[in-house]
Amino acid sequence: xxxxxxxxxxxxxxxxxxxxxxxxxxxxxxxxxxxxxxxxxxxxxxxxxxxxxxxxxxxxxxxxxxxxxxxxxxxxxxxxxxxxxxxxxxxxxxxxxxxxxxxxxxxxxxxxxxxxxxxxxxxxxxxxxxxxxxxxxxxxxxxxxxxxxxxxxxxxxxxxxxxxxxxx
Amino acid sequence: xxxxxxxxxxxxxxxxxxxxxxxxxxxxxxxxxxxxxxxxxxxxxxxxxxxxxxxxxxxxxxxxxxxxxxxxxxxxxxxxxxxxxxxxxxxxxxxxxxxxxxxxxxxxxxxxxxxxxxxxxxxxxxxxxxxxxxxxxxxxxxxxxxxxxxxxxxxxxxxxxxxxxxxxxxxxxxxxxxxxxxxxxxxxxxxxxxxxxxxxxxxxxxxxxxxxxxxxxxxxxxxxxxxxxxxxxxxxxxxxxxxxxxxxxxxxxxxxxxxxxxxxxxxxxxxxxxxxxxxxxxxxxxxxxxxxxxxxxxxxxxxxxxxxxxxxxxxxxxxxxxxxxxxxxxxxxxx
Numbered sequence: 001x002x003x004x005x006x007x008x009x010x011x012x013x014x015x016x017x018x019x020x021x022x023x024x025x026x027x028x029x030x031x032x033x034x035x036x037x038x039x040x041x042x043x044x045x046x047x048x049x050x051x052x053x054x055x056x057x058x059x060x061x062x063x064x065x066x067x068x069x070x071x072x073x074x075x076x077x078x079x080x081x082x083x084x085x086x087x088x089x090x091x092x093x094x095x096x097x098x099x100x101x102x103x104x105x106x107x108x109x110x111x112x113x114x115x116x117x118x119x120x121x122x123x124x125x126x127x128x129x130x131x132x133x134x135x136x137x138x139x140x141x142x143x144x145x146x147x148x149x150x151x152x153x154x155x156x157x158x159x160x161x162x163x164x165x166x167x168x
Numbered sequence: 169x170x171x172x173x174x175x176x177x178x179x180x181x182x183x184x185x186x187x188x189x190x191x192x193x194x195x196x197x198x199x200x201x202x203x204x205x206x207x208x209x210x211x212x213x214x215x216x217x218x219x220x221x222x223x224x225x226x227x228x229x230x231x232x233x234x235x236x237x238x239x240x241x242x243x244x245x246x247x248x249x250x251x252x253x254x255x256x257x258x259x260x261x262x263x264x265x266x267x268x269x270x271x272x273x274x275x276x277x278x279x280x281x282x283x284x285x286x287x288x289x290x291x292x293x294x295x296x297x298x299x300x301x302x303x304x305x306x307x308x309x310x311x312x313x314x315x316x317x318x319x320x321x322x323x324x325x326x327x328x329x330x331x332x333x334x335x336x337x338x339x340x341x342x343x344x345x346x347x348x349x350x351x352x353x354x355x356x357x358x359x360x361x362x363x364x365x366x367x368x369x370x371x372x373x374x375x376x377x378x379x380x381x382x383x384x385x386x387x388x389x390x391x392x393x394x395x396x397x398x399x400x401x402x403x404x405x406x407x408x409x410x411x412x413x414x415x416x417x418x419x420x421x422x423x424x425x426x427x428x429x430x431x432x433x434x435x436x437x438x439x440x441x442x443x444x445x446x447x448x449x450x451x452x453x454x455x456x457x458x459x460x461x462x463x464x465x466x467x468x469x470x471x472x473x474x475x476x477x478x479x480x481x482x483x484x485x486x487x488x489x490x491x492x493x494x495x496x497x498x499x500x501x502x503x
Binding site: 009013014017018019020021022025027028030031034035038039042043044046047050101102103105106109120121124125152155156 | 177
């Protein structure tokens with residue numbers, strides 16, 4: 001049984017860490033969250049490993065762990081993230097505006113309320129349906145749609161603003 | 169505009185994900201992490217298991233949890249208390265209903281109430297017992313059981329039936345024994361004759377089958393009682409499986425918040441802790457109701473006398489559970 005847990009981790013850890021990093025906007029926090037969740041999962045692997053989709057189960061654990069992470073810690077994390085983004089802010093890239101826009105979007109996503117961010121991550125990064133997202137977040141599909149539409153409204157408004165700046 | 173914003177969001181998430189830490193760092197962290205300590209949480213939840221997995225389990229498990237060095241629970245002398253235990257199916261019908269009495273000395277009697285019992289619900293006339301919780305709620309179910317048995321219900325523990333399948337899973341299977349091979353035509357699940365070990369979906373099917381059994385729900389009750397008794401034996405023989413079992417209960421059970429679980433834990437260390445009995449209330453016959461079909465006709469006076477006797481001194485009606493001490497609990501064969 002322990003072997004199966006090790007095998008699962010070896011195969012999926014990278015993907016889980018990428019998900020957690022995109023969710024938290026902070027690699028260190030992502031590492032803490034994933035580590036915490038895996039410790040708990042290992043402890044009850046007999047049960048989780050036999051589920052139809054251990055992946056989805058762990059994704060839900062990671063999301064909930066992050067959403068319930070102490071607020072103080074999370075707030076500090078966002079501040080750090082912005083600093084990091086500023087440091088990364090000068091793109092070398094081609095097309096230059098493309099990367100700048102993308103990084104500006106990263107910064108805006110990082111300022112969204114956590115549930116809204118989780119909802120759009122599950123929608124646009126994991127390609128989940130509304131009911132699937134609802135299951136992860138423990139809310140109704142209606143609430144999911146509300147989270148996503150609010151997040152999109154915020155991001156679009158800021159996006160238009162940013163475009164004007166780029167073009168001016 | 170929309171597509172462009174969404175495209176940007178996708179790219180932004182992908183870029184963010186690229187910053188993920190090296191998996192090897194996390195693996196190293198996992199290897200270094202100390203093993204979890206459960207302490208009092210384990211103790212309190214241990215009692216929860218009891219309640220849900222039928223007090224039967226508790227009487228074995230809790231004393232062990234306490235013996236592992238946890239401080240003695242609050243209070244001292246226990247009190248006689250009654251607990252309503254209900255297993256819910258997916259549409260929250262109560263497919264298994266038991267009333268348990270834990271005496272001050274820790275001995276326990278459990279009485280099953282058939283789900284087809286035709287009972288009086290205050291303000292709602294006659295109903296089938298398994299629908300009372302779903303249609304009216306917990307207070308109504310507790311009051312209905314009170315009226316039927318004459319026993320006041322002090323506390324409750326509800327768990328969905330699938331939780332029992334998971335419990336069987338995490339303890340590595342629960343041995344049961346059948347007198348005849350059967351197939352449940354509704355689920356397609358078959359069971360051979362004789363001793364076998366069930367877990368997961370198979371355990372759930374074992375607990376839920378009534379189609380294809382000669383006595384329907386009554387045979388199912390016999391299975392539920394045999395399963396709980398055997399599960400208690402497994403937990404006693406393999407206390408290392410306790411913590412995962414508790415995890416399942418934490419996720420699946422709804423427990424009376426006013427219940428003094430630590431007090432119960434102390435009580436279950438009492439001199440009578442090994443004595444557990446299971447019984448099923450007697451019924452007068454079957455009735456056919458034009459709306460709900462065949463139901464069981466119960467005579468409240470008879471039921472009340474039966475439960476009073478079963479709950480009286482612990483030596484009343486019902487089959488005894490083997491005293492703790494024997495290494496293996498033999499699971500008696502059922503239907």
